[in-house]
Amino acid sequence: MEEKIKEILSEVSGVPLAELREDTRLVGDLGMSSFDLADTVVSVEESYGVKIPDERFGELETVADILRVIREENAL
């Protein structure tokens, strides 16, 4: 799952996959906007059939946060 999430982030942000680490910051390092974040969430949801509640968007600051929230919400 981790690799697939990074692929999605690479696709949305335009940053090469190899440059993404778990502590990469979505806004600070990847320059992602709120639309990019929603784009990522929608892609993740469509890929895994999972749901990330809107109220958890604020927690998504790093790549690791996305992985953690998906695991917590969907027990993957």
Next chain:
Amino acid sequence: MILNGLPHLDPASVKFDHSFVFDAHNYNRKQLITRWRGTVVERTHLGYAVTGWQKSIYHFGGLNREVPILVSMLLDETGRIRSLKIDERSEGSQGRRCDFACLETLCGEKLIGTPLTELGSRVSSAPDVKCLHLFEILSACASFFGTLAARNLTEGSEQEYIAIRPERDGLVSDSTHEILGQRDQTQVRLEYRTSPRLGRENLAESLDAAVTVRYNGEAAFAEELHASDFESVYAQLNRLFSKCHHREKAFFGLKGRVRFFNSPSMVGLVLLTISHSFVPGLVSRAWRIEKILHYLQTGYGKNPCKGFGG
């Protein structure tokens, strides 16, 4: 020219005469927001000529405003920016605060000598060029130029038209996008179950609505939006337009971060339309809407514009 749909564009004439943007008008006041945006890349004997524009037309009660901005760049053979000009007829949404002569100097100092495809390394967000519209236009130019390069093309054009109108219990946005001669259409219809609650700055702080989306004339998807605070309203609208964006990218065979789309702006434009339908007052409505525009461009507690002279 009356701008009531995606106009015919003659890419060959774009670099010679920029009037096509400034002479386009939409007097249909039922359309609260019209936005026409586009990019043309042409091969020249020294390299490339890139022209990008955005024209927004607002009809919000007493606030009738046209915001046309056109940027032209010349690139060398390698795609490096040699010159950058902002047409002197350009106007920003903050009136006199938008000094495009200063912004042109600023952008030139920052970008001349930079490969257009690497624009993101110098300009990653609107504050980098002090103007949201300018950021959107430059990002679109860079992204479209990159898309052409990826397809081994040296010339091409794309343009997009959106119109948003209120309906009795909701709103409808229609958009048409033409990329390299291929065209798609997206219609988003939002029907309020209950009236949105407006909060701080008269922005929607609740949303209970049914959404139907038609893509290229066929039903694409339908969903319910339920949000009880501003962040959630914003997130749900972002999700909605992200789904539309995914369909468009797939239709046009696009991958990666494509910036020549209005999709990221749609949330703000829809919020403006919702506010217009429910904001109280007749005389003060235009003033209130203008304040919302300021907020959407800059956020709470900041100066009305990131431009000069304000």
